[in-house]
Structures are given as structure tokens and as C-alpha cells.
Amino acid sequence: xxxxxxxxxxxVLDGFxxxxxxxxxxxxxxxxxxxxxxxxxxxxxxxxDQAVLILEKTxxxxxxYSRLEAPTRAxxxxxxxxxxxxxxxxxxxxxxxxxxxxxxxxxxxxxxxxVYTWLLAWLQHSASDPGDADxxxxxxxxxxxxHIDKYSAxxxxxxxxxxxxxxxxxxxxxxxxxxxxxxxxxxxxEHKKEADSILFEDPDPETGFIIVPDLKWDQKTTSSLYIQxxxxxxxxxxxxxxxxxxxxxxxxxxxxxxxxxxxxFSLAGVQEGKPDGNVxxxxxxxxxxxxLHVHILAASFxxxxxxxxxxxxxxxxxxxxxxxxxxxxxxxxxxxxGTNSKLWSVLYPDGDSST
Ligand code: G7M
Numbered sequence: 001x002x003x004x005x006x007x008x009x010x011x012v013l014d015g016f017x018x019x020x021x022x023x024x025x026x027x028x029x030x031x032x033x034x035x036x037x038x039x040x041x042x043x044x045x046x047x048x049d050q051a052v053l054i055l056e057k058t059x060x061x062x063x064x065y066s067r068l069e070a071p072t073r074a075x076x077x078x079x080x081x082x083x084x085x086x087x088x089x090x091x092x093x094x095x096x097x098x099x100x101x102x103x104x105x106x107x108x109x110x111x112x113x114x115v116y117t118w119l120l121a122w123l124q125h126s127a128s129d130p131g132d133a134d135x136x137x138x139x140x141x142x143x144x145x146x147h148i149d150k151y152s153a154x155x156x157x158x159x160x161x162x163x164x165x166x167x168x169x170x171x172x173x174x175x176x177x178x179x180x181x182x183x184x185x186x187x188x189x190e191h192k193k194e195a196d197s198i199l200f201e202d203p204d205p206e207t208g209f210i211i212v213p214d215l216k217w218d219q220k221t222t223s224s225l226y227i228q229x230x231x232x233x234x235x236x237x238x239x240x241x242x243x244x245x246x247x248x249x250x251x252x253x254x255x256x257x258x259x260x261x262x263x264x265f266s267l268a269g270v271q272e273g274k275p276d277g278n279v280x281x282x283x284x285x286x287x288x289x290x291x292l293h294v295h296i297l298a299a300s301f302x303x304x305x306x307x308x309x310x311x312x313x314x315x316x317x318x319x320x321x322x323x324x325x326x327x328x329x330x331x332x333x334x335x336x337x338g339t340n341s342k343l344w345s346v347l348y349p350d351g352d353s354s355t
Pocket of ligand 1 (some may be wrong): 184194212213214215216228283284286287288289
């Protein structure tokens with residue numbers, strides 16, 4: 001798997017200028033920013049690239065927890081901030097403070113009442129080992145208006161897409177997309193990009209698929225494992241295209257995903273030492289790109305905003321419906337839709353869901 005570069009000068013963000021905050025979520029510690037880069041050509045002319053920068057504070061890593069197994073201390077260079085050491089298990093490993101960096105650069109007391117104390121802390125980063133990254137970023141450059149709309153705060157409403165709405169409006173809209181829209185998917189399927197990240201591949205053009213880490217995952221925190229399976233069959237756009245004939249492929253995706261999570265990331269399932277039940281697999285309807293793919297999350301990762309009812313369809317339920325003979329094109333599917341989205345204007349060109 002590709003290892004993240006710890007360089008402080010990747011250069012990718014050089015020249016990024018914030019234009020405005022498109023959206024932010026304090027609970028998930030994330031923000032979507034609109035920015036721009038000014039590019040200077042060789043002849044001296046300048047042009048501006050719009051970009052969307054998605055920021056998300058990272059979760060605590062195994063490495064962070066293991067550092068807490070030794071008595072906690074803050075750097076002595078923490079200025080006026082005071083340091084509190086948590087109570088430690090008597091059996092906890094004790095490392096000589098000189099042998100390792102402090103966990104926190106500084107800790108500041110905010111308040112105390114009875115057994116409760118609340119604090120702010122600054123993580124320690126040493127120059128020789130920057131440790132865990134604080135922020136996970138995704139840069140989309142150049143960003144189209146569709147990208148900007150997608151990542152902007154917007155009004156959302158529940159839409160109930162009937163078979164007629166699908167056949168008359170949605171399906172022709174999906175069919176109108178140029179293949180270049182999902183170039184990044186073809187790059188993965190053709191091993192042109194992310195090839196060293198491939199976790200599993202079944203190369204069969206009809207029933208095969210590739211499993212890669214989702215770009216949202218930091219590729220190391222197993223409690224928030226997020227990988228995805230992308231099918232080789234380019235005719236399958238969404239769960240609406242699935243039939244009984246695809247049950248074998250879907251079951252194989254589930255089995256292989258579970259095996260990957262177990263063997264490569266040590267995620268155990270119902271029984272210790274066994275994979276069954278270690279991952280939650282689902283499909284989005286609507287997805288953000290129309291080439292069939294399955295989201296695979298650690299079973300413990302229950303807080304992901306993309307795993308919400310109305311958008312996430314449990315892979316097992318989809319397989320069950322197919323086994324029962326349900327025609328996916330004949331279902332009415334409910335989902336929450338942003339009024340900035342293209343699909344909204346396709347379904348409601350007059351901007352009104354009553355039409
Ligand atoms: O909502 P939808 O089902 O379409 O989800 C698409 C998923 O693809 C999201 O979870 C994205 O994070 C993921 N994704 C999007 N892009 C552009 C890439 C990419 O270039 N590489 C990888 N590995 N995942 C991506």
C-alpha cells in the first residue's frame with residue numbers, strides 16, 4: 001500500500017488562497033473550503049484554478065494510545081500551561097521520559113468540579129518524528145461547479161424516486177454522462193492510478209472487482225477502516241442495474257472485503273480470530289458516481305455520515321431482495337437530496353418538488 005508522505009513540503013497546497021467556507025461540521029471536525037490557485041504560464045499569462053479543499057481532523061491512532069501507556073507528561077517548554085498526569089494502571093508500561101517524546105506539547109486546565117476536570121491539550125510533534133498527522137485533506141483541483149455545489153451547505157429534502165421517475169428522467173441523465181466524468185475509476189480499473197494500493201483484485205470483466213482504500217480513509221486507523229470495491233463491469237451504473245445474476249459477484253465482494261479487513265488490517269468479526277462480521281458493506285443510492293461500487297466500513301465505524309438511512313443500502317439487504325426476485329428498477333427509492341445538486345434540477349427543473 002502507498003505510504004503517506006510525511007514531507008512538510010509536498011507543494012500541492014502552494015499558492016492555495018481561501019475564497020470562502022462552503023460548509024463545515026463541528027461534530028465531525030470537518031470543513032469544505034473553496035479556494036483558488038493562480039497559475040502563471042511560461043509566457044507570463046496567468047489563469048485561475050478553482051479548488052475545493054476538504055479538511056478533517058484525524059482520529060487518535062494506535063501509536064497515540066500506546067504512547068499513553070507510559071506516564072503522561074507534557075513538554076517542559078509548554079510556557080505557562082500546567083500539566084496534569086492521568087491516573088495510570090499500576091501495571092502500565094513505564095518508559096523513561098528521556099527515551100521518548102512527551103505525548104502532549106502542553107496541557108491547559110479549563111475547569112474542575114468534584115471528580116471532573118476539563119482540559120485542552122496540544123499534541124507533541126518532534127522534528128525528527130512528526131508522528132501522526134493532525135488533518136486529513138482532500139484537494140479537488142480544478143473543481144467544477146458540480147464539485148462546488150456538492151460540497152456546499154444546502155437545503156435537503158426527501159425525494160421518493162418512483163420507477164417512472166427513474167425511467168423517464170434519472171436513467172437518461174445517467175446515460176448522458178461522458179465516460180471522462182469517472183476517469184478516476186477507469187484509472188483504478190486499468191491500474192493507471194492507485195495500483196500500489198490495490199488490496200484485492202478479481203480480474204474477470206463480468207464478475208470481477210478491485211478493492212482499494214477509499215480516499216476518505218487515512219489508511220491506517222483500523223477502527224475507521226473505509227475501503228471500497230469497484231466492479232470491472234462498466235455496464236453497471238448503480239443498484240438499479242442489479243439482477244439475480246449479480247448475486248454471486250456481490251457475495252464475493254462481501255467475502256473478499258471481509259478477508260482483506262481481517263488479513264491486512266487484523267479486523268476480527270463475531271469470533272476472535274475469524275473475519276465473519278468484521279465489516280459493514282453498503283451501496284449508495286444515489287451515489288456520487290455512476291459505476292457500481294460497494295462501500296466497506298469497519299463494523300465498529302458506526303458514525304460515518306455516509307452510512308445514513310435513505311442513502312446507504314446494506315449489501316446483504318440488496319442481495320436478499322434480488323434472491324426474492326425483486327426488480328430493482330421497479331422499486332420506489334427514497335433519499336435525501338440537496339437542492340444544489342444536478343439531480344435536483346433533473347427531477348425538478350422548475351425548482352419545485354410538487355411538479
Ligand atoms: O457516494 P458514492 O457512493 O459515489 O461514494 C464514492 C466514494 O468514492 C466516496 O466514498 C469517495 O471518498 C470515494 N472516492 C472518490 N474519488 C474521487 C476517489 C478516488 O479517486 N480514489 C479512491 N480510492 N476513492 C475515491
